[in-house]
Amino acid sequence: MPATLDTEIPITAEALLAIPAWQPERLFSGDDDADGRLYRMLALGFHPDRHPAAAEAFKHLSELKAARDRAIDTGTWRGAGVQALALGSGKRLNIRFLRRHEFELGTLLIGRRSITYLFREEHRALYAQALRTIKGFRAASRDMWEEVEKLLPCVQLEAETAAGPALVVTRAPDVVRLRDALDHLGGRMDPRHVAWILGTLHNAAAYLQWAGLTHNAIDLDNYFISPTSHSGLLLGGWWYAREAGETMTHLPASSARVWKAITPAHEAAARTATPRLDREMTRLIGRTLLGDPGGTRLLRDPTVPHALRQWLTTPGADDGIEDYANWARARDAAFGPRKFVVMDLAPREMYGDRSGR
Incomplete structure (x- = not known):
């Protein structure tokens, strides 16, 4: 029996089983109330007492929920959330993100329309090097720039936070x-x-x-x-x-x-x-x-x-x-001759973006 997350994203037993147990962020949002409602709804839809054929899906759902809870408890959750930044100006900036990763200099937040790099203070010199390089991009002509700028980062925001500098660049929704x-x-x-x-x-x-x-x-x-x-x-x-x-x-x-x-x-x-x-x-x-x-x-x-x-x-x-x-x-x-081959990869589904925008 198929269960449904919302009107846009149906979850069948096959789709649920396709989510690796180590990627619960592909199903859950990280919000306790929303995830609790989702789990109860899916558990009801896949419960083997009602639908014996869905027993494997029910077991996998429980594994995904357990993996989600462990990640939340240990602070290793990579899924969507909100990062509050205390800016040097005294203001606060809330960054909503779909995916969180640690990288060697700090934290990476992938949002719907942006990508944020949060640098630890000890890496300020490397942050400054990035800004110098990005601001120094050039091209031989306007036509050349219109082509190469598609490959390069476009800075939305440079910010100072209590933990170190932040760099925000543009992200198109399909990237x-x-x-x-x-x-x-x-x-x-x-x-x-x-x-x-x-x-x-x-x-x-x-x-x-x-x-x-x-x-x-x-x-x-x-x-x-x-x-x-x-x-x-x-x-x-x-x-x-x-x-x-x-x-x-x-x-x-x-x-x-x-x-x-x-x-x-x-x-x-x-x-x-x-x-x-x-x-x-x-x-x-x-x-x-x-x-x-x-x-x-x-x-x-x-x-x-x-x-x-x-x-x-x-x-x-x-x-x-x-x-x-x-x-x-x-x-x-x-x-042989070049031709376009469709890639079966939906960015919104991959990042769990249910915004509808």
């Missing part, structure tokens, strides 16, 4: 964090979708090379995608960006591991910013989206076209133009 998308899809994506995501990453790389910048943290946490328009946005991680040739003072752990792997020992200590790191991070994203960050199993995976496998496991070219040309040949050899 999702790439790691959230991968988790939602069970840890592996269709190679055809991996291909268009890699294509958008090359667009970002082309702008970085033109601007003389290195990002140094292109990963699943800092990259966002639009499943509907097949576009990508490099919204986070700009606190690690440097001009090519400058010294990288900080790197996240994932970038540091790649840097160590691709850089000769006598050069690694200097940490001179180079586009090569961004190119290798792009390959790591591709392998991770296919479920094999290391790439060893990928080499023998018959579900991934040979040309794509080979490109993902081969070091990038030193020259960005040559690297893109190699990618374009691999993409065409793997998939």
Whole structure:
């Protein structure tokens, strides 16, 4: 028997069972009263005494509720909520969010129309570096800017809070964090979708090379995608960006591991910013989206076209133009003429956004 959350989002037994037990935020809101009502309504709809065929769904519902309660009790709830910020001006700012994540410098809040990065005070210098980089974005012409601004963060608000600085950037409703998308899809994506995501990453790389910048943290946490328009946005991680040739003072752990792997020992200590790191991070994203960050199993995976496998496991070219040309040949050899393949990923459903807006 199907039960219903509201008039828009029906929950069948199959849909309920498709929610992983470790992602209760995909069902519950985090509000005690609302979640209590929802649980009672669904428990009634799936109770095995009334509907014996729904016994498995009823058990899974109980597991999701228990996971929700544990996360609330331990302060690890990632779902929707409200973050109250005490501003330096003495005012308070309430940020409503759909998803909460911790990152290496603080907290990330994904809202319906915004993404908020809350930096801990000890990382103020990196926050300032991000602002300098973002405010320094440029283009050769208005037409070029109209294209590249689609890839880049647009600052809504810079704020000082009691705990440290905050940076708020715009989020379109159909944009999702790439790691959230991968988790939602069970840890592996269709190679055809991996291909268009890699294509958008090359667009970002082309702008970085033109601007003389290195990002140094292109990963699943800092990259966002639009499943509907097949576009990508490099919204986070700009606190690690440097001009090519400058010294990288900080790197996240994932970038540091790649840097160590691709850089000769006598050069690694200097940490001179180079586009090569961004190119290798792009390959790591591709392998991770296919479920094999290391790439060893990928080499023998018959579900991934040979040309794509080979490109993902081969070091990038030193020259960005040559690297893109190699990618374009691999993409065409793997998939033939380009065509739009619908991605079955609904951002509102994924983030539990029931606003109707």
